[in-house]
Amino acid sequence: MSSLNKNTLIKSLLFYLPVSFLFLSVLNEIDFNYLEIEYFSFNIAHIFIFYWTLKSPRYLNYGSIFLAGLVNDVVVGLPIGVSSFCYLLICAVTAYLRNITITPNFINDWISLLFTILLVNSIQVISLDFIFSIEVNYLRYIINSGFTFIFYPIFSFLFNILEKKITTQKND
C-alpha cells in the first residue's frame, strides 16, 4: 500500500516537473549571467516552452504558461503582459507545427525555433520601444536569440530523457 502511494507521488511529481521547472526558470532567470561572459545570455524559458508545447503539450498547459509570463514580467521588470503574450505566441507556432507535421524531424523543429524566437523577440522589442518607450539594446536581443537557438539541441536532448522518464513512470 505504501509503495503504491509512493509510486503515485513520484508519478504526480514527475507530471508536474515541467511546470515547476518553467516557474523556477522565470523566477530565477537562469541565464548564467554570473559567469560574466560579455553578451552571453540565452532564454531558457523560450527553449522550454517551445520543446514541451511541441512534443508533449499535456505536461505544460497554456494557463501555466500565461502565469509564468506574468511572473517573468515582474522579475525582469518588463511591462506586465508582454512576456505572457510572447510565450503564448510560441505556443501558437508549436500548435500550428503539430497540426501540419506528420513525421517530426529535429532539424525542422530547430529551424522553426529560430523563426519563432526571432518573431517573438521582434514583437517584444517593437512593443517595448514603440508602445512603452523603453530603450532596448537590439544587439543583445539578437545575441540572446542566437544563443537560445544554439543551445536548443542540448536542452532538447535533456528534455527528451526527462520526457521518456515521465512516460515510463506513467505507464508503469
Add this chain to the structure above:
Amino acid sequence: MASSRDDFVIAIRSAFLKKSYQQKFSLLTLIFLSFIIIILGSFNFKAIQYIKIGINEVIYRSSFIASTPENYFKDLKIKIEEHFNFYDQYKKNEIELKNLKEKKLSNDFLILENNKLRELINETVQSEDIYAKVLVDKDSPYLKSIILNKGSKDNVKIGMAIVDKSYLVGKIIEVNYTNSRALLLSDLNSKIPVLLEPIDIHAVLSGSGKNHGVIEYTKDEYKQKIDGKKIIVYTSGYGGLFKSGLPVGKMYTNNINKENKVNFFSDFRQLDYVKIVSYDIRSGN
C-alpha cells in the same frame, strides 16, 4: 491551390481554438487576455497597476528564495577569485592606504571649511537614510535593476537615490508596499546630470546596458579639455533629485570610437545592502 489554403486555415483554427488534453483555456483566449493587459498597462489603468503591485509583493519574495542556489554559485565564484588575487590585492591596498591617510588630513580640513561656508549662506542639506537588503539583482539583458526589501511602508518614494557606501548606484523607479525596484546607473534608460571634475564641466551620464556608463551631451570643444586627464564623475545636483558631489565613477576615453566611458566606483554585481537616501536641500537665500 484551394485545398492547401483550406489546410492552412484548418491548422490555424485548430491551433488557436482547439482545447487539447489538459488545457483549460484556448490559446486565443489567453492571447487576447495578455494583449488586453498590455494595452491597459500602457494606459496606466488602475486595476492593472493594483494587480501588478499584488503580484510584485509575492513574486519578489519567491524570486529571492528561488535565486538562492544561483546566488550561492555566484558568491562562490567571487570568493575563489578573491582568494587567487589575495596577495596582489594586499600589496595594492597597502600603498593605497598610505596615500589615503595623507589625503584624509586635508579632506577633514576641507569638510570643516565647507560646513562653515554652508552656514554662512544658510544652506543646509539634510538626508534621510533607509538601509535595505538587495532581494534580487538580475543582470538581465533587458533591464539593469535591483529589488530592495523596503517599500512604501518604510517611506520609500519614487526618485530616491540608492547609495552603496558613499557611491551613487541608481534611483527608485517602482514602489510596492514591502519592496521596491531601483534602476541602476548602468541601465540604458538611466540618465543623470553629472559634473566632471577637476575640469568643471556639466554633462549627462547615460547607462549603456553593460557594466559602464557613457558621458553624453558635451560640446566638442570640451574634448580637448578632457584629453589626458584623470576625471572623476560626481552628481551635479541639477534636477534636485540627488545632492551635488556624490561620487559616481572614473572617466576614461575609448581610443577606438573616442567615446567617454565611466567606470562606476561601485560594483553593481556585488550589491548586498544599500542605502535609500532622500535629500532635502534648503537654501537661505
